[in-house]
Amino acid sequence: MVPALAGCGGPLSTLAPQGPAAADIATLLWAMLAGAALITVLVLGLIWHGFARRNPRAPGEAFWIKGMGLGFSFAVLFAVVGSGIWVGERIQARPGADVVRVEAVARQWSWRFGQPGPEDEIVWTEGRLHIPAGTPVDVVIRSEDVIHAFWVPQLAGKMDALPGRDNILRIEASKPGLYHGTSAEFSGTGYAGMRFEVLAYDPAAPPAFSDLTTREAP
Amino acid sequence: MITPNPPQRALRLHRELDRVWGRPAGWRGILTSVNHSELGLRFMVTAFVFFAIAGCLAMLIRAQLATPGGAFLDTALYNQFFTMHGSLMMFLFAIPMLEGLGMYLLPKMLGSRDLAFPRLSALGWWCYLFGGLIILSALVAGVAPDGGWFMYTPLSSKTYSPGINADVWLLGVTFVEISALAAAVEITVTILRMRAPRMKLTEMPLFAWYMLGTSAMMLVGFPPLILASMLLEIERAFDWPFFDVTRGGDPLLWQHLFWLFGHPEVYIIFLPAAGAISTILPVMCRTKIMGYGAIVAAVLGLVFLSFGLWVHHMFTVGIPHMALAFFSAASALVAVPTAVQIFAWIGTIWQGRPEMRLPMLHLMGFFSTFVMGGLTGVMLAIVPFNWQAHDTAFVTAHLHYVLIGGFVFPMMAAAVYWMPLFTGRAAVRGLGPTAFWLILIGFHGTFFIMHLTGLLGMPRRIDVYPDNSEWIWTNLVSSFFGFVMAAGFALFALDLLLQILFGERTRRDPWQADTLEWAMPMPAPSYNIASLPFPGQSALQLARGEGLLPGAPRGRRETLVVDAISGAPRHIAVLPGNSALPIVTAAVIGGFVLLMLFGFYPLAPFGLAAIGVTVWQWHKFMGSQSDEPPIEAAPGVSLPVNHSVPDGLARTGLTCLLIANGTFFTCYLFAVGFLSVIAPGWPAPESTIGTLPAGTLAAVLILILIAASGLARFPLATGSTVALPLLLLGLGVTGGLAMLLDDPTRHARDALRAAGLGYVALHCAIAALFALLCLVQRRDGRLAEGRVAAWPIWRAWQDFTLATTLILVLLIAAQEIL
Ligand code: HEM
Numbered sequence A: 001m002v003p004a005l006a007g008c009g010g011p012l013s014t015l016a017p018q019g020p021a022a023a024d025i026a027t028l029l030w031a032m033l034a035g036a037a038l039i040t041v042l043v044l045g046l047i048w049h050g051f052a053r054r055n056p057r058a059p060g061e062a063f064w065i066k067g068m069g070l071g072f073s074f075a076v077l078f079a080v081v082g083s084g085i086w087v088g089e090r091i092q093a094r095p096g097a098d099v100v101r102v103e104a105v106a107r108q109w110s111w112r113f114g115q116p117g118p119e120d121e122i123v124w125t126e127g128r129l130h131i132p133a134g135t136p137v138d139v140v141i142r143s144e145d146v147i148h149a150f151w152v153p154q155l156a157g158k159m160d161a162l163p164g165r166d167n168i169l170r171i172e173a174s175k176p177g178l179y180h181g182t183s184a185e186f187s188g189t190g191y192a193g194m195r196f197e198v199l200a201y202d203p204a205a206p207p208a209f210s211d212l213t214t215r216e217a218p
Numbered sequence B: 001m002i003t004p005n006p007p008q009r010a011l012r013l014h015r016e017l018d019r020v021w022g023r024p025a026g027w028r029g030i031l032t033s034v035n036h037s038e039l040g041l042r043f044m045v046t047a048f049v050f051f052a053i054a055g056c057l058a059m060l061i062r063a064q065l066a067t068p069g070g071a072f073l074d075t076a077l078y079n080q081f082f083t084m085h086g087s088l089m090m091f092l093f094a095i096p097m098l099e100g101l102g103m104y105l106l107p108k109m110l111g112s113r114d115l116a117f118p119r120l121s122a123l124g125w126w127c128y129l130f131g132g133l134i135i136l137s138a139l140v141a142g143v144a145p146d147g148g149w150f151m152y153t154p155l156s157s158k159t160y161s162p163g164i165n166a167d168v169w170l171l172g173v174t175f176v177e178i179s180a181l182a183a184a185v186e187i188t189v190t191i192l193r194m195r196a197p198r199m200k201l202t203e204m205p206l207f208a209w210y211m212l213g214t215s216a217m218m219l220v221g222f223p224p225l226i227l228a229s230m231l232l233e234i235e236r237a238f239d240w241p242f243f244d245v246t247r248g249g250d251p252l253l254w255q256h257l258f259w260l261f262g263h264p265e266v267y268i269i270f271l272p273a274a275g276a277i278s279t280i281l282p283v284m285c286r287t288k289i290m291g292y293g294a295i296v297a298a299v300l301g302l303v304f305l306s307f308g309l310w311v312h313h314m315f316t317v318g319i320p321h322m323a324l325a326f327f328s329a330a331s332a333l334v335a336v337p338t339a340v341q342i343f344a345w346i347g348t349i350w351q352g353r354p355e356m357r358l359p360m361l362h363l364m365g366f367f368s369t370f371v372m373g374g375l376t377g378v379m380l381a382i383v384p385f386n387w388q389a390h391d392t393a394f395v396t397a398h399l400h401y402v403l404i405g406g407f408v409f410p411m412m413a414a415a416v417y418w419m420p421l422f423t424g425r426a427a428v429r430g431l432g433p434t435a436f437w438l439i440l441i442g443f444h445g446t447f448f449i450m451h452l453t454g455l456l457g458m459p460r461r462i463d464v465y466p467d468n469s470e471w472i473w474t475n476l477v478s479s480f481f482g483f484v485m486a487a488g489f490a491l492f493a494l495d496l497l498l499q500i501l502f503g504e505r506t507r508r509d510p511w512q513a514d515t516l517e518w519a520m521p522m523p524a525p526s527y528n529i530a531s532l533p534f535p536g537q538s539a540l541q542l543a544r545g546e547g548l549l550p551g552a553p554r555g556r557r558e559t560l561v562v563d564a565i566s567g568a569p570r571h572i573a574v575l576p577g578n579s580a581l582p583i584v585t586a587a588v589i590g591g592f593v594l595l596m597l598f599g600f601y602p603l604a605p606f607g608l609a610a611i612g613v614t615v616w617q618w619h620k621f622m623g624s625q626s627d628e629p630p631i632e633a634a635p636g637v638s639l640p641v642n643h644s645v646p647d648g649l650a651r652t653g654l655t656c657l658l659i660a661n662g663t664f665f666t667c668y669l670f671a672v673g674f675l676s677v678i679a680p681g682w683p684a685p686e687s688t689i690g691t692l693p694a695g696t697l698a699a700v701l702i703l704i705l706i707a708a709s710g711l712a713r714f715p716l717a718t719g720s721t722v723a724l725p726l727l728l729l730g731l732g733v734t735g736g737l738a739m740l741l742d743d744p745t746r747h748a749r750d751a752l753r754a755a756g757l758g759y760v761a762l763h764c765a766i767a768a769l770f771a772l773l774c775l776v777q778r779r780d781g782r783l784a785e786g787r788v789a790a791w792p793i794w795r796a797w798q799d800f801t802l803a804t805t806l807i808l809v810l811l812i813a814a815q816e817i818l
């Protein structure tokens, strides 16, 4: 579905989705982009024509204001907003039996992740989140200091990490692999380097959590 | 029908008027001038200087981003630069520029001799200048704000930004916003009450409609920002936890208040530009604008809708899906009135005979950028896509397409279009189109590719990207074209400079436009027009004094005030002349701002007192000690002078100010409601103020205010003698209440209560000053039978104080009982 254009790749590219939410959004993006391009051409063409044309039977006010200004724009907006709400519904975090829950805690300027380990205990890691591939994962996001945002462009959109309040973002990786994430809310001098990774593993072969730091009882 | 006045010699009229409306030459004149043309031009020139400075910062940012490792700026400096770039562009370039354009043009287009409150225009400009200088000094001293132009807490709170940087932003921008509020009041009153006789509201030039929408939005849009800035500054200075989650505050409160301002802000910037387009485009197409009524409806729709969209800047903060869908749809809806205008403009092109002269070229620049910016805006309003694009370079691209497309290009069109009026000189052929093409190519080269950079995942506001080689070439392209654009702007400025220095004298109305500003001699004289126009009069007739109120036979600045709707002449306003009060007042306020900036809080009462004393001097011009017979403005048209009418300009001005003030108070109520319902960390700890003494004091305060409101109704302010001591007593009661409050640093609830009490105390103090003013005016005879002077103003203020205090007391009582 998504055209694999050269130059759209890269570890943080929203144009190279690797999960269902990111793929839905990318499709939406391409559709909107195509529509926007068409409308731009249309409007600029109409202006161009206004210079070239010498037609005494030009359309009147009703055509421009009611037809184009109201009718045309309403129709376009209706379609766009409708598809946006539809995609929004699809990518929402909904309760389900197979959903894995992990935690992402941000602070200036690094990330700490809590994920279920081999015995269902919570394993805390620095800078790398482990999730099973092909499984929906709810990331509970919060901050210990200022506002940050959790963003893995190839898997899903972003969600803010706020102090004192939990936010939940649904992510999912279709295939095992290492995905890049970055904070996406300005947080001071260390902001540019506030990166992290998401390792999506094959659920049949969970990792040994080599870089784990602490474990908590289930 | 009005009969014209007999013709006089134009030159004699000019001399007479210029003596009254002009200003002394040299420094004294510069410092004391209150003339709207001069101040409007000063606003625009100053704004252009800030545009150049902010543009240089943009070039530094682009230089840094040209390579992934960018060792050119260190991160701390880079953060200051992008914050300053954004803040300067928004607060010190765009807003003052549109204010200046409105202040310069409106009286001329509407056929008036000046704005409603000339000294206020001057105060606004001096506040803008001093505030801008404070902010610039911080940049030079290396302590400029560095939290991004929206200054999110807690990053901007004391814990994470201990330096003076954030205070510079909060205090400096608030100081500058005095000029925005002043301009908003002034422009609203001028449009409503100072049009040419018989110019109906529904017949005024479209630009005036746009500016009316803009100034209404400013009256309602700036209070949330001012409130937020004050709360954050108080939090930083005194540790009152409005935004601290651990003590009942919430950083999201800052975001709501900021964007409650911030979204309307973009329309405040866009509307005047659109007004310029609706004025210039038909002239360039030798026709009339298509769909006047539809455009007015679109403007009103935008004003209204744009206050319901602020949440689209907060789609990722964790808001329930239903609310997201609502705000997403509302945000898309706002594209409709914009589309109506765009198609009305295209229809205008089609029905006319468009000519590609220089202003038209810039309008084409507008179309070819703004349309794309609007479309990416609709895309960003779609929540799932927003979750990907938010805070990336895609947003940077979008916002520059709308801001440069929707504001800078129309302003360039406006500049080249109205330059003959500003300077009296015609353009020098040559550089204009070259500058335009450089800017256009540079702009698209810089920002078109930036959409892709954003989609490839580059966050905004980062200074290095060593691990992302895929962003290198797009950034390099952006940086290269950024410098092309900068060269274009430099050439544009040079072109204007050449026009000022070497342009030939231009004839009147060089574009053959039909709006009134072109009926002036060029460049426009201090008094604008020798007599005020009624429908169908030619420029020559006006210059010969055949309109209303010819010349200045009474040796003072007179202009006409009309009915807000019908434009029927109502009375004659005598406007104040040149004065040093504006600059002195601005300097005293600036001194207060500096005291706060450097943390000399114990001196604050003295600073406030100094402001009070200076502002007190302003009343001396007002009023008259004797009755004055009506003035014959034209044969058979006798009009009273403003001293003897109850609904003078000041009354309308106060209404505008109270609308802004009421919005401020409503935002405060929103803050109370938001924190108590949404913030974690509630319910608040047990309070100790629900006791008998506090209840009694509050009741006494309310009774005092009710009595004062009653006294203010006594004919001719006879009640002021009693009301003044009562109000001073009320002020004492607020002091007593302050002693009983819970420690404001303990919890946001207590901090909000203390802030509310401060608001009430300030309003009581101002009410006391108004009562005193009435007292003084009664003594010296300015307030007497047939001369209401400050009485209606005191009454309105007194009622407003009573209403807000009552709401506040009831609110706290409800909090205590529930
Ligand atoms: C003269 C041409 C301009 C250039 C080359 C330019 C370039 C830039 C760049 C590179 C950024 C930083 C983006 C980032 O942090 O990643 C930026 C941010 C910004 N610009 Fe401009 N800009 C220009 C004109 C304007 C104008 C005319 C306005 C508004 C009227 C404006 C408003 C802003 C704002 C509000 C920001 C956001 C600042 C922030 O993130 O806090 N810019 N611009």
Ligand SMILES: [Cu+2]
Binding pocket: B262, B263, B266, B309, B310, B312, B313
């Ligand atoms: Cu907005």
